[in-house]
Amino acid sequence: MTHDFVSLAVIALVAAAAPIIANLIPRKPIPETVLLLAGGAVLGPAMLNVIWTDESVMLLSDLGCAMLFLLAGYEIDPKTVMGREGKRGLATWLVTLMLAFAAVHCFTSVSARGLDGLAVTIALTTTAIGALMPILKERGQLNTRLGESVLAYGTWGELGPIVAMALLLSTRSTWVTIAILFLFVAIAVLTAMFGHQSSRKEGPIRDIFFAGRDTTSQTFVRTTLMLLIALVAVSALFHLDIVLGAFAAGFILRYLIPEGDHELEKKLNAIGYGFFIPLFFVVSGAKIDLFAVLDDPLLLIGFIVMLVLIRTVPIFLSMRRDKDSEVTAMGGRAHATVAVYCTTALPLIVAVTSVAVGAGAMDADTASVFVSAGALTMLIMPLLAAAIYRVADTHPIEFLKEHVSR
Known part of the structure; x- marks a missing residue:
């Protein structure tokens, strides 16, 4: 128990220091997420060993992962996912899945049909839409046409994997897994329908909920967390990854x-980004x-290049x-x-590699390299995206001259 509290104290210190350090760096080029990961890596068991990943700490970490996917699912408008561009996002994700399978089969030493090969295949198709949300918000791009496209394509990069x-990573037969997925979806749909009807049915229960939303009862927050934990528990009972239940909870809430409910969003953001995430x-x-990671830099670089x-x-x-006028008008x-x-x-790279390591199909060192590669994309890709977005289509030379002169 003492170890757990010491670990939590160190984690809280890193969490509090990350935004301060990020904002002290001019132009804030390094996302807070990268600093959190770096702090964990330096202070974790492999180096200074002042953060211990005991069972209680891992439970809180799982809740943080669940909160991240809840907020990601809540931010996504179903019309965006199932609309015309969303369908293109799904088709594109299926293409990336086939390309990833072929790449793992042709350019790696693992079997593409083995559990470790399938884990790498899935990892190569992922998009961290939940981790991207705060970055897009900070840059004022979330509710723009560009942000809608990121959600349309990126959501399938999270939901598809x-x-x-x-x-693909289940030890059960495919048909049993499909049946369980359909059962899980049915539970989620019934939950959504019941909640929708209950929220619109006038009566004493509804009055209690609305009366207590901003009091010490915090009825809306408690109900949302109950929904999240219940669906995560159902996922665990069905031996599915908890991110599925958390993502479903976000969709149901939306x-x-x-x-939307701005007050509820503020409270959930405070709970999630204030501690758990x-x-x-x-x-x-x-x-x-x-x-x-330092022992195998080629694997690290190769994974990022393949991504x-x-x-x-x-x-x-x-x-x-895409022939749509709005998409065409966005420009290259x-x-x-x-x-x-x-x-x-x-x-999802963390989740996929954890499954493979837990099944004994991937060693922890290799998983560390893949997770590190994912962490580097959290640094490199938002920086590169911001640079590309600032470059004028017709005047890139002037843009470069301007930045060289600074």
């Missing part, structure tokens, strides 16, 4: 509050063995070939910006 994990990233960093080829290029080509730099943003990957 979640489903692929359930189908269905119940289609126009930073804790998740610090603990994820603590799982990284930096010495193992760019498999994820960035297909999204960029898809947007360039916006298309490239969306594609680069969607190559930001991390939380």
Whole structure:
């Protein structure tokens, strides 16, 4: 117990210091997430060993991961996902899945059909849409046309791998897994329908909920957390990854509050980004063995290069070939910006490699390299996306001269 509190105290210190350090650096080039991961890696078991990933700390980290995916699911408008551009995002993700499978089969020493090969395949198709949300918000791009495209393509880079994990990394037969997924979806849909009807049915229960939303009862927050934990528990009972339940909880919450609730959002952001989500990233960093990463730099670089080829290029080509007037009017730099943003990957890489390591199909050192590569994309891709977005389509030379002269 003492170890747990010491670990939490160190994690809280890293979480509090990260935004201060990030804002002290001119132009804030390094996202806070990268600093949280770096702090965890330096202070974790592989180096200074002052953060211990014991069972209680890991439980809180899992809750942080769940909060991250809840908020990601809540931010996503179903019309964006299932609209015309969202369908192109799904088609593009399927293309990236096939490309990733071929790349793992042709250019790696692992079997593409083995659990470790399938884990790498899925990792190469991911987009950290939950981790991208705060970056897009900070830059004022979330509610723009560019932000809508990032969500349309990026959501499938999160939802697709979640489903692929359930189908491909399960030890059950495929048909049993499909049946369980349908049962889980049915539970989520019934929950959404029940909540929708209950929220509109006038009566004493509804009055209690609305009367206590801003009091010490905090009825809306408590109900939201109950929904999250219940669906995560259902995921665990079905031996599915918890991110599926958390993502479903976010979608259900958006269905119940289609126009959004700013006060509830502020409270959930305070709970999530104030404690649980930073804790998740610090603990994820603590799982990284930096010495193992330094021992295999080619694997690190190769994974990032494959991410760019498999994820960035297909999204960029898809947007360039899109005949919709709004997408065409965005221009090439916006298309490239969306594609680069969607190559930001991390939380699902942590989840996928954890499954592979837990099954004994991947050693912890290799998983550390993949997680480190995902962490580097959290630094590199938002920086590159911002640079591309600032470059004028017709005057790139002037842009370069301006920045060289500074």
